[in-house]
Amino acid sequence: MQGIKISNLARVILIFVGxxxxxxxxxxxxxxxxxxxxxxxxxxxxATPRRVVALAPNITEIVYALGxxxxxxxxxxxxxxxxxxxxxxxxxxxxxxDLERIVALNPDLCxxxxxxxxxxxxxxxxxxxxxxxxxxxxxxxxxxxxxMRIGHLLQAEERADMLVSDMQARIQAVVERVGHANHxxxxxxxxxxxxxxxxxxxxxxxxxxxxxxAHNLAAGNIAYPRFSKExxxxxxxxxIIVTSMAREAAFERIRNDWYxxxxxxxxxxxxxxxxxxxxxxxxxxxxxxxxxxxxxxLHPELFEDS
Amino acid sequence: xxxxxxxxxxxxxxxxxxxxxxxxxxxxxxxxxxxSGGGMTALWRGLLNSEPADPxxxxxxxxxxxxxxxxxxxxGAALSxxxxxxxxxxxxxxxxxxxxxxxxxxxxxxxxxxxxxxxxFPGVTLMSFGASLATLLLILGISMGESLLRKNALLxxxxxxxxxxxxxxxxxxxxxxxxxxHSIIFWLMGDLSLGDLQHTVILALFLxxxxxxxxxxxxxxxxxxxxxxxxxxxGVHIRKANLVLLLTTSxxxxxxxxxxxxxGFVGLVIPHLFRLLLGPDHRVLLPACILGGGAYMVLCxxxxxxxxxxxxxxAGVITALVGAPLFVYLLKRSxx
Numbered sequence: 001m002q003g004i005k006i007s008n009l010a011r012v013i014l015i016f017v018g019x020x021x022x023x024x025x026x027x028x029x030x031x032x033x034x035x036x037x038x039x040x041x042x043x044x045x046x047a048t049p050r051r052v053v054a055l056a057p058n059i060t061e062i063v064y065a066l067g068x069x070x071x072x073x074x075x076x077x078x079x080x081x082x083x084x085x086x087x088x089x090x091x092x093x094x095x096x097x098d099l100e101r102i103v104a105l106n107p108d109l110c111x112x113x114x115x116x117x118x119x120x121x122x123x124x125x126x127x128x129x130x131x132x133x134x135x136x137x138x139x140x141x142x143x144x145x146x147x148m149r150i151g152h153l154l155q156a157e158e159r160a161d162m163l164v165s166d167m168q169a170r171i172q173a174v175v176e177r178v179g180h181a182n183h184x185x186x187x188x189x190x191x192x193x194x195x196x197x198x199x200x201x202x203x204x205x206x207x208x209x210x211x212x213x214a215h216n217l218a219a220g221n222i223a224y225p226r227f228s229k230e231x232x233x234x235x236x237x238x239x240i241i242v243t244s245m246a247r248e249a250a251f252e253r254i255r256n257d258w259y260x261x262x263x264x265x266x267x268x269x270x271x272x273x274x275x276x277x278x279x280x281x282x283x284x285x286x287x288x289x290x291x292x293x294x295x296x297x298l299h300p301e302l303f304e305d306s
Numbered sequence: 307x308x309x310x311x312x313x314x315x316x317x318x319x320x321x322x323x324x325x326x327x328x329x330x331x332x333x334x335x336x337x338x339x340x341x342s343g344g345g346m347t348a349l350w351r352g353l354l355n356s357e358p359a360d361p362x363x364x365x366x367x368x369x370x371x372x373x374x375x376x377x378x379x380x381x382g383a384a385l386s387x388x389x390x391x392x393x394x395x396x397x398x399x400x401x402x403x404x405x406x407x408x409x410x411x412x413x414x415x416x417x418x419x420x421x422x423x424x425x426x427f428p429g430v431t432l433m434s435f436g437a438s439l440a441t442l443l444l445i446l447g448i449s450m451g452e453s454l455l456r457k458n459a460l461l462x463x464x465x466x467x468x469x470x471x472x473x474x475x476x477x478x479x480x481x482x483x484x485x486x487x488h489s490i491i492f493w494l495m496g497d498l499s500l501g502d503l504q505h506t507v508i509l510a511l512f513l514x515x516x517x518x519x520x521x522x523x524x525x526x527x528x529x530x531x532x533x534x535x536x537x538x539x540x541g542v543h544i545r546k547a548n549l550v551l552l553l554t555t556s557x558x559x560x561x562x563x564x565x566x567x568x569x570g571f572v573g574l575v576i577p578h579l580f581r582l583l584l585g586p587d588h589r590v591l592l593p594a595c596i597l598g599g600g601a602y603m604v605l606c607x608x609x610x611x612x613x614x615x616x617x618x619x620x621a622g623v624i625t626a627l628v629g630a631p632l633f634v635y636l637l638k639r640s641x642x
Contacts, residue, residue, distance in 0.1 A: 077616060092617050096492060096499070100370045104342030106362045124502055128365045 035153070038114050038136040039122075045131045049109040049154060053102055056094040056113045058137055060085050061284035062147055063111070065163055068154040074105045081278065081286070097121045103128055111135065111150065137283040139204040140171065140211075140291075147285065163285060170288045171211070174295045178213030181299050187214045188237035188266070191277070193244065193254065196227045204283050212294040214239070233261055239298060240266045243277035273297050317590055325597035329379065332601035336375035336608050341618070342366060369503065375604050377501035377509065378621070381566050382576075382603020384513050384558045386595040389573025391520060391555045394527040394588065395548060396460055399578065399637075403438075403559040404570035406464035410471030411441025412560035413568055417478050417490060435560040441467060442556055496569035496622025498607050509565055516558045517596060523551055524588040531586065569603075569622045571629025576602055578636045 031047040053074040054060040060079040063072055075088040076097070089105060092098030094116055102110065107130055112122050114136040122132050133153060137146040144164045151160025187209050191197050198218035199205040209216045217235045218225055232240075242254050251274040258264070258272045266272050279290045296303045385403070392401040403409045415437025419430035448463035479490060526547050529537040537544060562569070576599040577591065584590050603621075606628060610619040 090616060096617060098341050098617060099499075100341045100366050103362060103365050103370060120500055127502070128369055 035133065037132075037134045038149075039134040041134075043126075043131050043133065045133060045153060046108045047155075051105065051107045051109070052154070053091060053105055053107040053110045054079065055091070055097060055110055055117050055132075056282075057081070057085075058143075058282040058284040059111045059113065059135065059146075059150070060088070061282070061286065062137075062143075062150050063154065065285045066147065066151050066154060066156045066159050068150075068156050068159075071154060073107060074102065081284075099124060103130070109133060109153070111153075113137065139207045139283065140167075140287055143204075143283050143285065143287055144168070167285065167288050171291065174291055175211060177302050178211075178295055178299055180302060181213045184213055184215045185238035185271075185298055186217050186236070187239045187241060187298065188217045188232055188235060190232075190240065190242045191224070191281070192226075193242070196229065196232060197224050198227055199223070200225055204287065205280060208280075208287065208291050208294055209298075212291060212298050214294075214298045233264065237264065237266045238269070238271065240264075240272045241294075241297065242272070242274045243280045244274055245277050271297075314587065314589055317584075317587075318593065321584065321590055322593045322597065325594055325601070329597045329601040329604075332604040333375050333379065336378065336604045337367060337371050339608060339612055340366065340371050341611060373501045373503040373506045374498055374607070377506045377566070378498055378604045378607040379600035380506065380509055380513055381498070381562045381569065382572055382606075383517070383596040383600040384562050385569060385572040385603070386576035386599025387517065387520060387592065388555045388559045390577040390588070390591060390595045391527070391551050392573070393577055394531060395551055397531065398461060399640075400461055400574070401464075402571075402573040403555070404568065404573060405468065406445055406461075407468030407471045408438050408441050408445075408556060408559055409563050409568050409570070410468050410475065411444075412438035412556075412563040413494065414471055414474050414478070415560070416564045417475060419564075420490065421478065421482065431561055431564040434564040435557055438556045438560040438563070439553075441471065442552060492620060493567040494622075495620030496567045496625065498566050498610075498621050499618065501565070505565065509561060512561050513558055516554050519554050520551065521592055523547060524592050527551075527588040528586070567620075567622065569625050571625050571633060572599060572603060572606075574633050575629045575636065578633065578640070582636060582640055 032044045033047050034042060035045055036042050049071055051073045052063065052068075052071045054063055054072060054076070056076055057079040060072070060075040061081055063069060064082050064085060069084065072085075072088055074091045075085055077090050077093040079085045079088065079090075089101070091101045091105070094113070095118065097117065099121060102125065110125055110130055110132040112132050112134045114134045117134075122134065125132050133149075135146040135149055137143045144167055147163055147167075148157075148160050151157050151163075189199050189205055189209060191199060191205070199209075199216065200221060200223045201216075201219045202221075202223055206216050206219060217237055218227070240258055242258075244250065244254060254274055255272050259267055261267055275293065279286055279293070389402040392403060392406070393399055395401075412434040416430050416434040418437075419433035424430050424433065445460070445464050445467050448467070449460040475494065479494075482490065526537075526542050529540050529542050530544065530547065534544060576595055580591055580594040580598060584594055603625070606624045607621045609628075610621045610624045613619060613624075
């Protein structure tokens, strides 16, 4: 009888201690703050996110650039930059998220992209009490804005400031240099091989082309217009830039494909370039790298000294 | 007659009981396997609550996997039943909403609904229902001149309509510029991944009354299989029965299509399998198709989720990969 009583008492004490510990842990961990994301939603996120899932490759890049990779517990399938990101647990592709894997990683914050991740997936994650903060990186300015926002969320404001001012300085340097150019070459920028797809006005690649001192032949309302070969030949591009995920051998083939058309100005001056699509297909901090590469391709004469 | 009736009831109870067990087993297996691993022990620990429940596991089980396996079971049941009804009404073993293009037609309606920005329910579902009815009328209209009894006329017009529907779908998809394109393509191949509990419950509220209506016509379908005159002499109102059954089936199929896209061959394989095993009595075939079709679809979806290392396959790919050869095999066996 006596023994049972003591053990009961011990149990009560133990439970009490347990509860106190639990409360203090949750109090420390549950420090929340209110933020508004770019879908215009007010949400409560942890003040110190420890388990973050990045729902798109460019967001993964931004988190790495901010030096906050230690907070990442998951990323999407094609998150391959920096190379270390490829080792993160994968949660499906950004258009087809694997909700079960995301939940299994027990994240305290998910970073999504507006219009990229399906809104149904975002709202389902929230119904599981996982806060999802949506950003909207779609050109240089909004990438820098995204960097600031994610920097704020992940307590890396200083790093974000540095990153953004470095980007601004590099952009400024390119703009100044191409300001000396005395002509604007006409560029056909090809992001799809079959069918031939180019980029309209409302895209970040258009912005890069214009900023690098050239004229985008596909400018127009349609974001990713399709072209026939005939149409491209008729546009008489001075430069053709093709982005491709393919390797060197395929690069050769794509280039030779255009070189059959000897009348094209771009072919006559041997200005058909194939670039790794990785740099040009996601609005990440590396857009500045892409801008510098473009400026060099389009105005080699201005970069002869460096 | 009395013994015959009680015989049917006994068979009904036995088969329903047996297949319910199969369905429950399929549901449990479906619940216990997923992309995050898990496995049986984790499931049972969660169910029996022998230790403090892991909230992550609970979310995965009850909010992700459960709606999905229930959705798969519902859709499998509805598609199998749809196939069974079509085969009885059109007296053709190859009749099935997918083969005849009814599914394709309702997919056109659903895509147009999505493209003009209607909400999933009721907008897209209604568009898809309207389009499936139009397709059905088109097929019947084309083959009607040839008399319904000429089996090939119906099937051939169905195949043509199906080919036309595929072309229209491809046309709509190629004309689409925006980001919804990717999810439409995935959805076209049969996608169960978006099912949340709310959608599944809505679909159930929609489908279960359809099941009951069809069930009330079980004996009528038996009589209709014996031929028009015979059925009429037994007091069957043929036009009314046709109308009710075709409408209900189209409604059922379009509800499934607007939710999960195009999933083929379920409506062929399951009714054939059970006709081969259980004979032609619809009073037994109907519950068998509902329960067995549900279990089949749950397992196909499980394969779709479990086979790839990364991501998942569209469920329609699995049902066709498994279903087409299985159907050919069943057809050969039923001939011999």
